[in-house]
Amino acid sequence: NADLQQQVRRVTALREIDQSIVSSGDLSVTLGMILDNIRLQLGVDAATVLLLKTHTLTLEYVAARGFTTALQGLAVRLGEELSGRVALTRQPLIIPDLQNVLMSQTWREMLNEERLMAYFAAPIIVKGKVLGVLEVLHRQPFEPSSGWLEVFEMLISQAAIAVNNDGLFQDLEQTSLELRFAYEETIEGWARALDLRDHETEGHSRRVTDLTVKLCQHLGVPSEKLMDVRRGALLHDIGKMGVPDAILLKPGKLTPEEWQKMKKHPGFAVKLLSPIKFLRPALDIPQYHHERWDGSGYPLGLSGEDIPLTARAFAVVDVYDALTSDRPYREAWSREQAVEHIRTGAGAHFDPGVVEVFIQLLKLS
Ligand code: C2E
Ligand code: FE
Incomplete structure (x- = not known):
């Protein structure tokens, strides 16, 4: 009963x-x-x-x-x-x-x-x-x-x-999840290899990438684009594979010739990644992450909104993370110093709208 x-x-x-x-x-x-x-x-x-x-x-x-x-x-x-x-x-x-x-x-x-x-x-x-x-x-x-x-x-x-x-x-993609996952894992493996060469602390690529995806979400980048943002951020410095150790790991300031070579890394990234069909839509960040809002960046000297939004967002995260990490050529800055540097760069190096959202985001986390 x-x-x-x-x-x-x-x-x-x-x-x-x-x-x-x-x-x-x-x-x-x-x-x-x-x-x-x-x-x-x-x-x-x-x-x-x-x-x-x-x-x-x-x-x-x-x-x-x-x-x-x-x-x-x-x-x-x-x-x-x-x-x-x-x-x-x-x-x-x-x-x-x-x-x-x-x-x-x-x-x-x-x-x-x-x-x-x-x-x-x-x-x-x-x-x-x-x-x-x-x-x-x-x-x-x-x-x-x-x-x-x-x-x-x-x-x-x-x-x-x-x-x-x-x-x-109803519009779930047909590609098998296991395959796509294996693919993302492979990209993360490449990113770890790059970190290793740069003597980056474990997790640097992941950290920059997670923060960039979050920032792009807050900036209203459509969710269909976030996977490309992720891939591009993970591989942003893949072009440094073409930069000799003597330059990349130099403990001091670069000479003008060395600097010329270093500035080729976004172009190398395009050469490396564009033959890979899957990664072509992810190229914006590797290609444009050193362009500056006021047009003084490289390799093309693009300015303002001619620079893709995802690359403008990544540039802020990249510099923030670079400044708060040790480099062969200097020691890490404090969080406050790095934020101050970003704030000062708004309108010159960085998109001021992006900087505002980024600083809010840092306060939340
Ligand atoms: P990175 O070390 O990952 O730095 C990325 C970006 O963060 C730099 O792009 C720059 O905008 C910013 N940043 C990093 N450290 C500093 C700093 O001490 N002061 C200021 N004001 N900004 C900083 P950038 O300048 O285009 O450099 C690209 C890459 O070139 C760097 O990537 C690094 O691998 C290399 N590099 C730059 N300067 C030197 C140097 O003096 N010596 C050596 N060995 N490498 C350098
Ligand atoms: Fe770079």
């Missing part, structure tokens, strides 16, 4: 979700309802849905229940953290105890704060395509029974229907 009551409750819940899928125009409302049901019917402390953004190969939280921290809008890169692995491998992941699991500091701290210790997640798949990930978290270890998994299956397929029904997700 208790069984029957439970069955009735489940069927009623499913009907409510169906209703919401048909009538609610708001995907996050429907997904929130599914998460409420997961918590209620499966007796777990927290649950989330992340959806895949194919332009940036990131997963973004669109609904969460049971967290005190706001997750909405937070992004995870495909292949990273736990949810990123679930989306990439298309395999459910069950971790009874998160204690010894590898993850970033940010997530570790968040999970500790929420006291969540057990994890279960599965990919949301429609017609063979991964659209997102549904995560379940609990404050005690848990071992899902087959009955539990059955209910979970039912609810995650409702989530899949809801996401698929949402118009926004």
Whole structure:
């Protein structure tokens, strides 16, 4: 009898979700309802849905229940953290105890704060395509029974229907995610090789790249362009491959001849990358990152809005990061000194509009 009551409750819940899928125009409302049901019917402390953004190969939280921290809008890169692995491998992941699991500091701290210790997640798949990930978290270890998994299956397929029904997700690219991911990883490998030659500290390229993508988002660069921004930023100095070590690693000021050679690096980047069809749309940053707003830059001496916006944005981030890092020819400046330098350069070296947004962005982080 208790069984029957439970069955009735489940069927009623499913009907409510169906209703919401048909009538609610708001995907996050429907997904929130599914998460409420997961918590209620499966007796777990927290649950989330992340959806895949194919332009940036990131997963973004669109609904969460049971967290005190706001997750909405937070992004995870495909292949990273736990949810990123679930989306990439298309395999459910069950971790009874998160204690010894590898993850970033940010997530570790968040999970500790929420006291969540057990994890279960599965990919949301429609017609063979991964659209997102549904995560379940609990404050005690848990071992899902087959009955539990059955209910979970039912609810995650409702989530899949809801996401698929949402118009926004109908133009997913056909290229297989695994292939695209392997491609991005290869580019990141090149970027690490470049960092190594420059004796850059680990993660320099990634740092500049993440900040540039964020800045471009704030500047209103359309999301379809962000993957090219990312690739271009990762490879911005690939042209330095054509600059001899004696110049690149020189501990002092460059002679005029050496400087002539150094100034060829944007041109080398074009030679290197333009034969690669995939990377041609990503050339703006490698090619134009040393142009200056007032026309005094190189290689072409472009000025103002003739310089592509993404390159104007990158120039600010590049100089900021260069100044706050040690170089063979000088030691790192403080954050404040670097910000002051950028501010002073607004209207001369840098696009003043970009500088304003950049400084706001730094204050936020
Ligand atoms: P980088 O070291 O990655 O620097 C990128 C950009 O940050 C520079 O572009 C410049 O706009 C800014 N920047 C970096 N350090 C300083 C600094 O100490 N003071 C000021 N005011 N700005 C700075 P830039 O000038 O076109 O240089 C391009 C690349 O040429 C640099 O990339 C670096 O690899 C090389 N380079 C520049 N100056 C020297 C130098 O005196 N000695 C050596 N060995 N290399 C240099
Ligand atoms: Fe450069």
